[in-house]
Amino acid sequence: MKNSENITTIMVKASSKYPIKIGSGLIENAGSYIKQKISAQKIVIITDDIVDKIYSRKVEQSLSSNGFEVLKYVFENGEERKNLTTYGQMLKFLAKNQVTRTDGIVALGGGVVGDMAGFVASTFLRGIKYVQIPTTLLSQIDSSVGGKTAIDLKEGKNLVGAFYQPSLVLCDTDVLSTLPKSVFDDGMGEAVKYALLSKKVFKLFESEKLELGKLVTLCIDYKRQVVEADEFEKNKRKLLNLGHTPAHAIEKLSKYTISHGKAVRMGIDIILKNSATLNLIKKEEYVRIKEILDGKLRAEENPFTMEQIVKACAQDKKRSANKISLLMVHGVGNVKEHKIDISNLKGYLR
Numbered sequence: 157m158k159n160s161e162n163i164t165t166i167m168v169k170a171s172s173k174y175p176i177k178i179g180s181g182l183i184e185n186a187g188s189y190i191k192q193k194i195s196a197q198k199i200v201i202i203t204d205d206i207v208d209k210i211y212s213r214k215v216e217q218s219l220s221s222n223g224f225e226v227l228k229y230v231f232e233n234g235e236e237r238k239n240l241t242t243y244g245q246m247l248k249f250l251a252k253n254q255v256t257r258t259d260g261i262v263a264l265g266g267g268v269v270g271d272m273a274g275f276v277a278s279t280f281l282r283g284i285k286y287v288q289i290p291t292t293l294l295s296q297i298d299s300s301v302g303g304k305t306a307i308d309l310k311e312g313k314n315l316v317g318a319f320y321q322p323s324l325v326l327c328d329t330d331v332l333s334t335l336p337k338s339v340f341d342d343g344m345g346e347a348v349k350y351a352l353l354s355k356k357v358f359k360l361f362e363s364e365k366l367e368l369g370k371l372v373t374l375c376i377d378y379k380r381q382v383v384e385a386d387e388f389e390k391n392k393r394k395l396l397n398l399g400h401t402p403a404h405a406i407e408k409l410s411k412y413t414i415s416h417g418k419a420v421r422m423g424i425d426i427i428l429k430n431s432a433t434l435n436l437i438k439k440e441e442y443v444r445i446k447e448i449l450d451g452k453l454r455a456e457e458n459p460f461t462m463e464q465i466v467k468a469c470a471q472d473k474k475r476s477a478n479k480i481s482l483l484m485v486h487g488v489g490n491v492k493e494h495k496i497d498i499s500n501l502k503g504y505l506r
């Protein structure tokens with residue numbers, strides 16, 4: 157990790173090597189950072205209609221003044237748009253505008269934009285370069301890092317995708333202070349996950365005031381280590397799914413009216429409580445951890461019964477044959493995978 161002029165740089169050494177820059181003022185200067193990484197003629201900004209109104213002009217100006225020809229594709233905000241139709245329209249836009257293999261894409265927005273733009277980049281002309289400029293807490297600490305790209309099918313979320321690393325990630329921490337509360341809390345749901353996975357993040361949670369730049373840096377640095385060790389999610393990367401099995405069940409049961417981060421926060425509460433019930437962590441430790449996590453973000457009330465959740469979990473895409481993999485908490489920084497028989501799931505999720 158390197159610090160200069162208040163910008164922290166974290167290098168990710170996965171199948172390709174790329175920097176993640178974290179700090180203030182990165183959006184205004186995006187063009188000059190991108191120029192150092194991509195020698196493209198055209199850059200296509202992919203963004204949604206909400207982010208477009210707030211940040212596109214700054215990015216466009218910075219790209220133009222650094223000599224890029226700038227094109228822009230804007231789609232309607234929301235997970236419902238992360239589908240085959242939007243994906244097809246994006247590909248056609250690139251083809252019509254004669255984007256070539258040496259041109260590049262900038263994903264400007266939250267998780268939906270990053271996932272879609274990354275997937276387009278991974279498949280258009282068999283792969284062109286892309287840069288992530290995440291504009292939410294959730295996308296800065298989680299989805300923009302590590303190269304998971306995807307679109308949804310009616311049958312389920314993220315069913316089509318690729319592991320495809322960006323050339324650069326710019327996390328401008330200025331954007332965090334203006335996020336609507338519900339969008340901020342969504343990101344905090346994932347931050348709570350990192351607090352259980354990483355002792356350093358948990359320690360930050362113990363401090364009275366959560367310093368956001370530090371939170372983003374610590375979560376990204378934790379994820380960097382995981383991605384470097386297991387880019388294609390064969391083993392260690394599965395840890396990043398902590399709380400996600402019940403969370404995906406809750407999202408699905410709510411017909412996606414409960415957002416991902418909020419469902420993750422609920423899922424973590426379920427896993428933590430059951431880790432204590434199964435004596436994987438001591439009762440006092442459970443109480444202490446819960447108090448610290450709740451102090452930063454309490455889970456909203458989960459409207460479903462455990463019976464409904466268990467049934468929905470049994471259909472999880474991470475299931476194989478009659479086994480399901482569940483991550484349980486044995487302590488802070490000590491999360492372990494349990495491979496459970498589907499028939500035993502009820503005992504783990506009470």
Ligand code: GLY
Binds near residue numbers: 298299304
């Ligand atoms: N969001 C989990 C991962 O990137 O693996």
